[in-house]
Amino acid sequence: MSAAVKTVKTKTVKRIRIDVDKCNGCRACEVICAAHHAQPRFSSTNPARSRIRVIRYPLSDIYVPVLAGEYTAAECPGRDRYVIGGKEYEECAFCRASCPSRDFFKEPDSDLPLKCDMCESDPTLEEPLCVQWCLADALVYEEYEEEAKDEPAPDEVDEGLLALAHRHGWERVRDAMTRMANKAPGA
Amino acid sequence: MRYAETGFNLEVDLTRGNIERVPSDPGMTEHYLGGLGTNARIMWDRVGPEVEPFSPENLLIFGTGLLAGTPAPGTNRTIVTSISPQSGLLAFSMMGGFWGPELKHAGYDKVIIRGKSPELVYLYINDDQVEIRDASRWRGLGTLETAEVIREELGDPNVQVASIGMAGENRVFFASIEQGRASASRQGMGAIMGDKNLKAIAVRGSKDINIARPMEFMEHCNAALKYIEHRDKNPIRGVIPILAGLGSPQEMAVHDEQWHTENFMWGNARERRKGFWTPEIQEQWTGTMEGMRTRLLSCHNCPMKCGASIAVDKRFCSYMMKCFSKLTYTMAAYSDLDFGLRMAQKATEYGVDAFSCPQTMAFAIELHEAGILTDQDMSGMPKENNDRFFWLMDAIVRREGIGDVLADGTWWAAKRIGKGAEEFAHNNIRKTEQLPLKLGMLNPIYFLMYATGEKANITQIEGQFPQSPFLTREENEAFVEDWIHVPDDRFKEWFVEWEIRGEKSIPNYPSVEAACEIVHWQEQMHYIDDSTGMCAGLSSFPLKPPFHIHNLPGLISSGAGLDLDEDGLVQTTKRIRTLVRANNLRRGMTWEDEKPPEDHWRHRFPELEAKLLQAYYSFKGWNSDGVPTRETLHDLDLDFVAEEFAETGILKEEPVGSAT
Numbered sequence: 001m002s003a004a005v006k007t008v009k010t011k012t013v014k015r016i017r018i019d020v021d022k023c024n025g026c027r028a029c030e031v032i033c034a035a036h037h038a039q040p041r042f043s044s045t046n047p048a049r050s051r052i053r054v055i056r057y058p059l060s061d062i063y064v065p066v067l068a069g070e071y072t073a074a075e076c077p078g079r080d081r082y083v084i085g086g087k088e089y090e091e092c093a094f095c096r097a098s099c100p101s102r103d104f105f106k107e108p109d110s111d112l113p114l115k116c117d118m119c120e121s122d123p124t125l126e127e128p129l130c131v132q133w134c135l136a137d138a139l140v141y142e143e144y145e146e147e148a149k150d151e152p153a154p155d156e157v158d159e160g161l162l163a164l165a166h167r168h169g170w171e172r173v174r175d176a177m178t179r180m181a182n183k184a185p186g187a
Numbered sequence: 188m189r190y191a192e193t194g195f196n197l198e199v200d201l202t203r204g205n206i207e208r209v210p211s212d213p214g215m216t217e218h219y220l221g222g223l224g225t226n227a228r229i230m231w232d233r234v235g236p237e238v239e240p241f242s243p244e245n246l247l248i249f250g251t252g253l254l255a256g257t258p259a260p261g262t263n264r265t266i267v268t269s270i271s272p273q274s275g276l277l278a279f280s281m282m283g284g285f286w287g288p289e290l291k292h293a294g295y296d297k298v299i300i301r302g303k304s305p306e307l308v309y310l311y312i313n314d315d316q317v318e319i320r321d322a323s324r325w326r327g328l329g330t331l332e333t334a335e336v337i338r339e340e341l342g343d344p345n346v347q348v349a350s351i352g353m354a355g356e357n358r359v360f361f362a363s364i365e366q367g368r369a370s371a372s373r374q375g376m377g378a379i380m381g382d383k384n385l386k387a388i389a390v391r392g393s394k395d396i397n398i399a400r401p402m403e404f405m406e407h408c409n410a411a412l413k414y415i416e417h418r419d420k421n422p423i424r425g426v427i428p429i430l431a432g433l434g435s436p437q438e439m440a441v442h443d444e445q446w447h448t449e450n451f452m453w454g455n456a457r458e459r460r461k462g463f464w465t466p467e468i469q470e471q472w473t474g475t476m477e478g479m480r481t482r483l484l485s486c487h488n489c490p491m492k493c494g495a496s497i498a499v500d501k502r503f504c505s506y507m508m509k510c511f512s513k514l515t516y517t518m519a520a521y522s523d524l525d526f527g528l529r530m531a532q533k534a535t536e537y538g539v540d541a542f543s544c545p546q547t548m549a550f551a552i553e554l555h556e557a558g559i560l561t562d563q564d565m566s567g568m569p570k571e572n573n574d575r576f577f578w579l580m581d582a583i584v585r586r587e588g589i590g591d592v593l594a595d596g597t598w599w600a601a602k603r604i605g606k607g608a609e610e611f612a613h614n615n616i617r618k619t620e621q622l623p624l625k626l627g628m629l630n631p632i633y634f635l636m637y638a639t640g641e642k643a644n645i646t647q648i649e650g651q652f653p654q655s656p657f658l659t660r661e662e663n664e665a666f667v668e669d670w671i672h673v674p675d676d677r678f679k680e681w682f683v684e685w686e687i688r689g690e691k692s693i694p695n696y697p698s699v700e701a702a703c704e705i706v707h708w709q710e711q712m713h714y715i716d717d718s719t720g721m722c723a724g725l726s727s728f729p730l731k732p733p734f735h736i737h738n739l740p741g742l743i744s745s746g747a748g749l750d751l752d753e754d755g756l757v758q759t760t761k762r763i764r765t766l767v768r769a770n771n772l773r774r775g776m777t778w779e780d781e782k783p784p785e786d787h788w789r790h791r792f793p794e795l796e797a798k799l800l801q802a803y804y805s806f807k808g809w810n811s812d813g814v815p816t817r818e819t820l821h822d823l824d825l826d827f828v829a830e831e832f833a834e835t836g837i838l839k840e841e842p843v844g845s846a847t
């Protein structure tokens with residue numbers, strides 16, 4: 001006997017659980033993330049290029065690791081401020097955006113946005129590196145299955161171009177691309 | 188391209204307000220690595236023996252270690268070097284935390300300060316933008332308060348600030364430089380900074396630190412992290428809790444203080460209180476710590492969390508503490524932990540050393556009790572014990588009344604007070620207060636380390652070889668099983684044979700020869716750390732650390748692009764160590780200064796001690812006066828030292844051809 005089986009398309013969601021109470025403020029996550037994304041890999045480090053930043057206010061005992069999320073061209077018109085257990089967190093403390101309002105999550109030289117890619121690499125890592133290097137277990141890696149919706153993920157190149165366009169205008173970006181494409185080897 | 192280091196130093200002349208970015212010579216890195224090594228060479232070249240500590244010609248060098256800021260766990264040290272106001276000798280006070288890596292990212296290996304500013308200023312370094320800025324309105328502000336107002340003024344919460352408090356401003360001889368989670372506390376570096384009218388150095392950087400051979404380097408780093416996890420699960424058995432794990436002593440995490448409170452001395456390094464640690468005290472002190480400690484904290488890129496946020500009269504954090512400063516105020520004042528943590532909060536804001544300051548205050552109380560300091564000298568002193576210590580500290584950091592005398596530390600204060608006060612300054616080596624530790628039987632290893640360690644502290648020399656054997660030979664054997672850290676298997680044999688009592692026990696065992704080698708090894712590891720910027724807590728200080736003489740050459744070489752093997756690293760370290768000594772010898776240090784305090788051990792053995800010292804000198808390639816011989820200096824490429832020593836008579840020429 002056979003029955004029609006309704007197939008549900010699922011996808012694996014990768015998640016990092018962040019326990020701010022366990023963070024000891026060491027910034028190892030920043031150091032290793034930046035090193036991993038250096039070209040060639042591990043050839044340099046620089047927390048300013050990291051896709052995770054630890055928002056630290058030692059005298060308020062605030063340590064919040066934040067992973068870089070989407071790029072945004074404009075800062076939010078309205079902001080929020082969280083007070084949790086008596087601690088008041090800075091505006092945007094929990095926000096993941098690469099945003100003009102702060103200097104996190106941008107390449108220091110080009111200002112191009114940075115985004116956490118869960119350490120995508122070939123071969124795939126068992127766990128993202130910031131998690132591996134956080135011996136305090138403030139960062140814990142988790143995977144779970146979720147119903148997939150057919151939404152293409154934004155491409156890194158698309159995002160970079162968008163950021164450039166916001167800064168310089170589409171026209172200049174288009175011109176530069178045409179100029180460079182003509183000069184590129186094999187063009 | 189330069190690897191691990193940036194290849195640039197920042198030269199700041201505070202007299203003229205001049206700032207220069209100066210490339211450094213890669214040859215210096217090969218010869219002296221960085222941190223203490225290159226600091227010592229700069230001091231040799233530029234600060235002659237005639238330069239007084241409080242002179243514009245004295246340099247104040249903030250030298251990051253060669254590997255500082257690289258991904259190697261625990262590489263975050265800055266070595267602060269100058270001439271110490273206390274000892275008159277070369278100082279190399281070390282700080283961890285976050286400042287050093289930030290400086291590297293700003294593009295500099297060292298900040299070299301000379302001259303004196305006419306007004307109180309601070310230095311702001313933000314990548315290529317470097318400014319001397321006014322700080323005159325912040326005179327008297329605490330170290331952490333200063334960091335906060337600077338961050339506010341610059342509108343940048345992520346600036347790393349190293350600052351001085353009132354003690355440094357007033358040139359208290361044991362003033363520290365504080366940077367939040369860490370401090371350069373020993374040897375009065377805060378006083379030199381204050382003398383130069385420099386309130387703080389604020390740093391922010393966003394440049395890369397390059398690694399020469401990334402894959403090889405990362406293998407070392409990953410192996411170290413694995414080993415740290417392993418050691419965390421497998422503490423060393425049969426030793427007290429603070430010696431069982433890695434890192435600096437885990438004073439913030441460990442509540443059991445029986446060992447410190449019953450073995451270290453209370454008051455002015457005077458009294459041992461056997462039986463002090465009762466269940467009631469344990470409960471009370473644990474309650475205090477748990478009530479005030481809000482988080483355990485690490486330094487830059489290190490998992491060890493040796494520090495803690497401490498909340499005194501505040502809900503979340505009033506300052507950050509580490510290590511034995513937890514107990515020094517408590518024990519100096521015969522008080523309790525609540526008092527100690529409150530006192531340490533003040534001390535951090537004022538910026539004073541947590542060894543010298545408590546001991547100096549306890550010394551003053553003793554002198555008063557003995558009638559040497561009169562009621563008039565102490566006029567205004569409160570009646571209640573705890574209040575007295577707060578009062579004394581206030582007087583010292585302001586240099587008010589008797590505080591002005593005490594601010595020079597016990598050795599100099601005793602000289603000024605006279606009337607037999609010298610007897611009470613009983614715990615110094617080279618005019619600097621030592622750990623409050625007094626023991627029974629002389630230990631030959633510790634005798635040599637105390638005598639010859641040119642650092643102000645025993646904890647800066649000891650570490651790799653256990654302080655005593657286990658109760659049984661079987662335990663000794665078990666300990667050496669995974670002891671891969673020893674330079675040679677001989678060290679294991681020496682340890683296995685060592686007994687608590689009997690023929691092979693202290694003072695005559697380990698033998699003179701073995702003691703020399705054991706001391707040499709332990710010292711060498713610290714000199715490596717001080718030059719690479721590796722925290723002692725992951726390398727030279729704890730038993731069985733992740734970094735040791737067999738893997739450090741590879742780590743340093745692959746990180747910095749050098750070609751060092753084990754012999755090469757040993758030779759480089761010898762060069763650095765010898766140059767540090769040379770700096771001190773030309774400033775008048777002699778073998779007569781190589782003396783542990785008289786009362787450090789109850790049982791002393793003058794003949795054995797003399798033999799140990801001479802054997803150690805000759806093992807090091809020094810003559811019987813403790814001066815490196817011409818051959819030794821030549822072997823180490825330090826002929827320029829030999830030349831000066833021959834000219835000044837520090838090295839007497841041996842008659843040529845006298846041997847037949």
Ligand code: SF4
Pocket residue numbers: 022023024025026027028029030054065133134135136137138139
């Ligand atoms: S590595 Fe972990 S403990 Fe360290 S700062 Fe990052 S999240 Fe916090």
Ligand code: SF4
Pocket residue numbers: 032033034036050051052067068115116117118119120128129130131
């Ligand atoms: S998961 Fe990888 S890319 Fe994302 S923040 Fe962590 S280290 Fe960086």
Ligand code: SF4
Pocket residue numbers: 261263283284433434435484485486487489490491492493494722723724725
């Ligand atoms: S071992 Fe402790 S003191 Fe050393 S770097 Fe790590 S956290 Fe800091």
